[in-house]
Amino acid sequence: MSDALLSVRDLVVEFPTRKGILTAVDRVSFDISRGEVLGVVGESGAGKSMTGSAIIGLIEPPGHIAGGTISIAGQRIDNLPYEAMRRVRGKRIGMVFQDPLTSLNPIYTIAEQLIETIRTHMDLNERQARDRAIGLLDQVGIPAASRRIDDYPHQFSGGMRQRVVIALALCVEPELIIADEPTTALDVSVQSQIIDVLKRMCADHGTAIMLITHDMGVIAEAADRVVVMYAGRVAEIGAVRDVIKDAKHPYTKGLMGAIPTLMQDSDRLTQIPGTMPRLTDIPPGCAFSKRCPEAFDRCFVEQPDCRPYQGRDVACLLYDEGKPQ
Amino acid sequence: MTDVLVGIENLSRDFDVSKPWLNRVLENEEKKYVTAVNDVSFEIRRGETFALVGESGSGKSTIAKLIVGLIRPTGGQILFDGTNVATRGSASMRQLRSRFQMIFQDPFASLNPRWRVKDIIAEPLRTFGVAEGRAAWEKRVDELLETVGLSAKDGAKYPHEFSGGQRQRVAIARALSAQPEFIVCDEPTSALDVSVQAQILNLMRDLQDEFGLTYLFISHDLSVVRHMASRIGVLYLGRLVEVAEGKTLFRDPKHPYTKMLLDAVPDLEMTGRKRQPVEGEIPNPIDPPSGCTYHPRCRLANDRCRSEVPVLKLHGDTKAACFALEEGRS
Numbered sequence: 001m002s003d004a005l006l007s008v009r010d011l012v013v014e015f016p017t018r019k020g021i022l023t024a025v026d027r028v029s030f031d032i033s034r035g036e037v038l039g040v041v042g043e044s045g046a047g048k049s050m051t052g053s054a055i056i057g058l059i060e061p062p063g064h065i066a067g068g069t070i071s072i073a074g075q076r077i078d079n080l081p082y083e084a085m086r087r088v089r090g091k092r093i094g095m096v097f098q099d100p101l102t103s104l105n106p107i108y109t110i111a112e113q114l115i116e117t118i119r120t121h122m123d124l125n126e127r128q129a130r131d132r133a134i135g136l137l138d139q140v141g142i143p144a145a146s147r148r149i150d151d152y153p154h155q156f157s158g159g160m161r162q163r164v165v166i167a168l169a170l171c172v173e174p175e176l177i178i179a180d181e182p183t184t185a186l187d188v189s190v191q192s193q194i195i196d197v198l199k200r201m202c203a204d205h206g207t208a209i210m211l212i213t214h215d216m217g218v219i220a221e222a223a224d225r226v227v228v229m230y231a232g233r234v235a236e237i238g239a240v241r242d243v244i245k246d247a248k249h250p251y252t253k254g255l256m257g258a259i260p261t262l263m264q265d266s267d268r269l270t271q272i273p274g275t276m277p278r279l280t281d282i283p284p285g286c287a288f289s290k291r292c293p294e295a296f297d298r299c300f301v302e303q304p305d306c307r308p309y310q311g312r313d314v315a316c317l318l319y320d321e322g323k324p325q
Numbered sequence: 326m327t328d329v330l331v332g333i334e335n336l337s338r339d340f341d342v343s344k345p346w347l348n349r350v351l352e353n354e355e356k357k358y359v360t361a362v363n364d365v366s367f368e369i370r371r372g373e374t375f376a377l378v379g380e381s382g383s384g385k386s387t388i389a390k391l392i393v394g395l396i397r398p399t400g401g402q403i404l405f406d407g408t409n410v411a412t413r414g415s416a417s418m419r420q421l422r423s424r425f426q427m428i429f430q431d432p433f434a435s436l437n438p439r440w441r442v443k444d445i446i447a448e449p450l451r452t453f454g455v456a457e458g459r460a461a462w463e464k465r466v467d468e469l470l471e472t473v474g475l476s477a478k479d480g481a482k483y484p485h486e487f488s489g490g491q492r493q494r495v496a497i498a499r500a501l502s503a504q505p506e507f508i509v510c511d512e513p514t515s516a517l518d519v520s521v522q523a524q525i526l527n528l529m530r531d532l533q534d535e536f537g538l539t540y541l542f543i544s545h546d547l548s549v550v551r552h553m554a555s556r557i558g559v560l561y562l563g564r565l566v567e568v569a570e571g572k573t574l575f576r577d578p579k580h581p582y583t584k585m586l587l588d589a590v591p592d593l594e595m596t597g598r599k600r601q602p603v604e605g606e607i608p609n610p611i612d613p614p615s616g617c618t619y620h621p622r623c624r625l626a627n628d629r630c631r632s633e634v635p636v637l638k639l640h641g642d643t644k645a646a647c648f649a650l651e652e653g654r655s
Contacts, residue, residue, distance in 0.1 A: 043518035043520060043521075044518055159606055160606075187381055187545070188547070188586060188589045188590055189585060189589045189603045189606070189607075190603075190606060191589070191591070192588075192589040192591065192603050193603050195591065214518065214519070215591070216519070216593060217590065217591035217593060218591050220591060220593045221591035221592075222591075244593050255520060256593070257523075258519045258520045258522070259519055259523075259548070259593060260526070260551060261548055261551075261592060262547060262548050262551055262575060262587070262592045267530075268527055268530070269523035269527055269552065270523065271520065272523075272524075275488050275490060275491075275518075275520075275521060276518075276520075
């Protein structure tokens with residue numbers, strides 16, 4: 001607990017709608033240690049991005065944090081006033097979004113955007129900030145950085161833009177980077193380059209990364225531990241290898257079987273019947289109960305808590321009963 | 326050779342990307358073209374799933390559109406069951422059309438939001454005269470809905486009432502309604518979540534067994550292709566660089582690009598492995614490199630690769646277009 005950099009406890013994010021309150025994130029808890037890559041996976045609507053947005057305080061109103069705490073190195077950040085939070089963003093937490101074109105301003109050069117960010121958070125003059133910016137671009141693997149820094153975003157390819165966005169997130173050496181689907185818009189060959197850059201940054205600077213993605217392959221490649229989310233709740237948290245090789249939660253098991261792999265021949269993929277419930281009609285009890293092949297009476301009435309089981313945390317009543325198949 | 330259903334011969338397609346006429350005159354510029362598909366030849370056998378893989382801009386979707394006749398080729402020909410698709414008149418083309426169908430990537434854009442699902446599925450039935458009379462087509466629509474795992478009463482709903490996976494099922498039902506032999510699937514699952522993707526892929530395989538369908542399966546996701554395809558063609562910048570049996574391709578890729586692509590896929594089985602760093606990116610197709618278009622990213626490239634264009638040749642069971650392979654430099 002004490003060495004956790006980021007600590008999220010019982011986080012609840014709610015959206016008031018005409019049909020009542022919609023709970024996008026429901027009592028989610030996890031920690032990220034310094035220098036760790038924590039993967040967050042789930043299907044669309046599982047609440048992964050919403051959790052990321054909650055951490056950097058960028059939830060679009062009328063959505064709001066309705067409960068729980070978020071703290072970075074022991075300091076609570078979920079209740080900070082706007083100005084104080086703005087200093088945390090960028091300085092302590094960096095952000096990399098999915099679409100590298102929309103996260104850069106098209107009418108400013110890369111230099112202007114990097115230098116602005118650096119000078120907002122650090123006491124450097126124009127010259128020093130520019131040198132720092134060139135150094136960063138160089139680190140993330142942009143060839144001829146000193147020449148390309150004066151280009152506009154549209155002059156870069158998708159992969160190069162994502163590198164610029166990573167450089168932008170790294171500007172002031174934040175302790176944590178939240179990367180929300182950083183490679184989803186990219187081709188596989190470029191994706192593997194970007195994953196390499198992220199991993200190197202993590203190793204060189206000791207930056208912790210929260211890697212949000214729907215692609216289990218990316219998690220397998222890059223993350224140390226993984227949080228599996230389902231319908232706004234945590235289903236399972238554990239070391240990547242454990243979760244992939246030996247999933248405990250029935251949803252995680254189904255998810256792993258549903259992914260076609262390059263190495264194995266399989267005639268049929270395991271399929272999970274049905275689809276994830278809409279957030280407006282999550283069943284009572286366990287959110288997965290209606291699709292779960294192993295569900296029993298308690299699953300339909302009782303909502304399981306995330307409890308430790310064999311070196312990981314699982315939110316499933318099967319393990320509570322002590323009768324995993 | 327008789328079991329070839331679709332034959333693609335030297336297919337090419339250029340797109341005009343020139344500036345407007347006035348700009349060209351004022352700036353003294355020539356017309357510019359992108360060659361999206363360049364001299365591509367392959368054949369699809371009856372009953373198989375032929376997959377095309379490649380990164381964005383490699384011409385996968387253009388080939389799909391060419392085959393179903395949504396756009397016309399600049400050169401080469403497409404033979405469907407021995408007849409050239411492009412040169413047919415519109416009346417006989419229409420007849421041929423009922424024998425092939427297409428499933429698109431985005432099930433949110435490919436279904437008319439103002440039509441009920443049963444009308445969407447019935448459209449090909451009525452157009453091609455497969456089912457005469459209202460009672461006949463309504464019965465057929467109900468059957469089709471159940472074939473794809475929806476219920477007959479879903480026919481009265483509108484597309485927005487369905488999830489992405491269910492909409493893709495509707496699109497599949499529509500494709501099946503004309504009783505085609507051949508279905509072109511352009512990234513049919515890339516807009517879907519993994520658990521739903523598994524449902525759709527399983528459904529497509531079941532339907533293939535049940536109706537003896539032939540698929541052209543287009544995807545950028547190598548693990549999905551591995552799961553679905555019997556044979557695979559790898560595209561790079563509009564050219565086929567390798568064609569092989571599915572298993573052979575993944576066990577023993579020949580072309581350096583295929584090797585790089587396979588190496589780049591993050592895979593569940595290989596947690597923590599070391600791999601060769603990927604170099605470079607796909608070049609701008611408006612101004613492609615000379616010779617073999619892959620040479621700027623290839624470790625094996627020499628002067629010949631920079632000046633001559635390699636053609637597909639047999640290497641073992643695999644066809645690959647690479648001088649390094651031919652000369653035994655790999």
